[in-house]
Amino acid sequence: MMEIGTLHYLLVGAALFIIGMVGVITRRNVVIIFMSIELMLSAVNLNLLAFSRLYGLHGQVFALFIAADAAAEAAVGLGILIAFFRNRATVNMDDVDLLKW
Amino acid sequence: MTPVATPFFFYFLSGVAILSAIVMVTKVNPVHSALALIVTLLASAGLYLMLYAPFMAGVQIVLYAGGILVMFLFVMMLVNIEHLYVEKMLNRQWVVGLMATAVLALLMMGALVHGSKSLPQQIINHTEQNNVQEVGLLLYGRTTGYYMFPFEIASVLLLVAVVGAVVMAKRRV
Numbered sequence: 001m002m003e004i005g006t007l008h009y010l011l012v013g014a015a016l017f018i019i020g021m022v023g024v025i026t027r028r029n030v031v032i033i034f035m036s037i038e039l040m041l042s043a044v045n046l047n048l049l050a051f052s053r054l055y056g057l058h059g060q061v062f063a064l065f066i067a068a069d070a071a072a073e074a075a076v077g078l079g080i081l082i083a084f085f086r087n088r089a090t091v092n093m094d095d096v097d098l099l100k101w
Numbered sequence: 102m103t104p105v106a107t108p109f110f111f112y113f114l115s116g117v118a119i120l121s122a123i124v125m126v127t128k129v130n131p132v133h134s135a136l137a138l139i140v141t142l143l144a145s146a147g148l149y150l151m152l153y154a155p156f157m158a159g160v161q162i163v164l165y166a167g168g169i170l171v172m173f174l175f176v177m178m179l180v181n182i183e184h185l186y187v188e189k190m191l192n193r194q195w196v197v198g199l200m201a202t203a204v205l206a207l208l209m210m211g212a213l214v215h216g217s218k219s220l221p222q223q224i225i226n227h228t229e230q231n232n233v234q235e236v237g238l239l240l241y242g243r244t245t246g247y248y249m250f251p252f253e254i255a256s257v258l259l260l261v262a263v264v265g266a267v268v269m270a271k272r273r274v
Binding site: 003004005006007008009010011012014015016017018019020021022023025026027028029031032034035036038039042043045046049050052053054055056057058060061063064065067068069070071072073074075076078079080081082083085086091092093094 | 108111115118141142148149153154157160161165169173177179180189190192193194198206210213217221224232247251261262266267268270272
């Protein structure tokens with residue numbers, strides 16, 4: 001039985017990362033932008049686990065740290081989203097312009 | 102022991118992951134996007150299992166698909182979404198953004214395909230039976246705990262995130 005090569009996993013991770021980046025750049029809804037960021041972090045985790053198959057278990061520990069970081073980022077981001085929605089009654093990224101001159 | 106990483110499962114799981122990621126980015130309703138994102142995360146948990154990382158697969162299901170996505174759905178209940186169907190889905194710079202992303206995608210594909218020749222061909226077969234023990238030894242072991250200090254910093258990070266989320270979501274501090 002053939003093992004799947006590392007390049008395949010890296011390409012899948014790159015594809016997921018690119019799709020998440022398209023979501024971050026092109027969408028207006030802040031919730032979907034947050035979800036795209038989660039998708040990008042998960043794609044990075046896939047890369048780390050693919051490398052941990054080559055270089056030892058340290059990649060899995062690092063992926064665990066990235067998962068903790070994703071949880072922290074989601075909590076803070078959704079807190080910001082609720083505060084923003086209370087002030088402006090919208091979730092569009094274009095309207096986040098209070099600091100623009 | 103035969104590996105679980107058969108090509109059929111790999112292509113099936115990665116196809117499901119990529120297709121539902123595309124669905125997530127293109128749906129108007131954020132609730133549909135969240136459901137598609139759950140499918141993507143579960144499929145990538147299956148890919149983690151094929152990479153001999155059952156602990157990270159469990160963390161992916163419990164933390165991402167179980168915790169973070171429920172939090173997203175909970176926040177979407179607070180934010181009204183009816184008007185999303187009548188206004189524009191994409192922002193002004195989406196053409197430029199797509200072109201820049203395409204350039205980055207070509208760059209990444211080229212770098213990966215070109216640079217993967219220098220990767221080691223030898224694949225370490227981690228044993229799945231004591232994966233959790235080995236990850237735990239790297240985190241907490243008396244002599245092998247390389248990551249004990251970063252782990253404590255991660256706990257402080259989570260504490261700061263919880264306090265920050267409460268402070269920002271409260272009406273009046």
